[in-house]
């Protein structure tokens with residue numbers, strides 16, 4: 001657990017709109033892709049960011065980059081499947097910054113591309129453990145500290161277009177991302193009256209490193225996805241991060257229990 005403590009968060013907010021000014025934000029899956037983009041977007045929008053994932057080196061480098069730009073950033077390594085580690089990450093945030101205002105539960109994992117009846121139990125267990133238990137683990141401690149601190153907090157969980165519809169040869173991933181929406185709605189219903197909002201984003205195909213690798217190994221896949229998407233392209237990680245930033249901001253003050261597709265229209269057709 002490291003990260004310098006600085007109070008001057010002006011430089012990194014250049015170009016932002018102060019959407020998250022003064023907010024203490026925890027971001028899971030911050031070592032790459034959408035989570036790393038969220039760290040940059042949230043910092044630019046004025047948040048103090050705590051970055052978590054397993055690859056500590058990447059977190060350390062990203063936190064240092066943000067601090068160089070004048071933001072306040074720290075990191076804490078945690079595996080989302082281990083409750084003691086997720087609890088430690090939330091506790092670290094509160095110990096260091098006094099409270100938790102907003103959380104982006106974004107860590108996730110997919111593998112398989114195998115017909116359902118041939119899929120290994122191991123694959124199912126791994127995906128459910130990271131995508132569902134991972135959100136479950138963080139959600140409980142985040143809500144607990146928001147209630148304790150009297151914070152009118154906001155939480156965004158990362159689902160997927162696979163949480164809204166089914167695509168073939170991805171049954172555990174589809175089930176896990178539907179479950180993330182279920183957890184989002186259940187938590188939103190339970191804590192709305194306490195002032196805590198809980199929403200989800202449902203990204204379409206987004207050009208993170210894993211997806212770029214997948215495209216490289218599967219020629220024609222990218223073009224096929226473009227053809228199936230009204231806006232005929234894939235998303236940049238920043239486009240998902242921007243939606244999460246808005247949902248976490250006070251501008252979305254009457255939005256809870258919602259799942260926002262960020263998919264170029266993929267799920268509307």
Ligand SMILES: NC(=O)c1ccc[n+]([C@@H]2O[C@H](COP(=O)([O-])OP(=O)(O)OC[C@H]3O[C@@H](n4cnc5c(N)ncnc54)[C@H](OP(=O)(O)O)[C@@H]3O)[C@@H](O)[C@H]2O)c1
Pocket residue numbers: 028029030031032033034035052053054055056078079080081106107108109110130158159160161202203204205206207208209210211
């Ligand atoms: N890219 C897409 O097309 C797409 C589409 C729909 C939804 N999504 C969802 O968007 C989220 C981010 O994905 P991405 O595209 O940005 O992929 P990514 O670059 O692979 O990022 C996944 C992040 O999750 C973290 N993570 C995975 N397993 C973890 C574990 N056990 N404990 C802690 N952290 C863990 C990884 O960090 P470490 O490896 O360092 O732990 C990494 O930071 C995921 O929930 C994914 O399902 C992505």
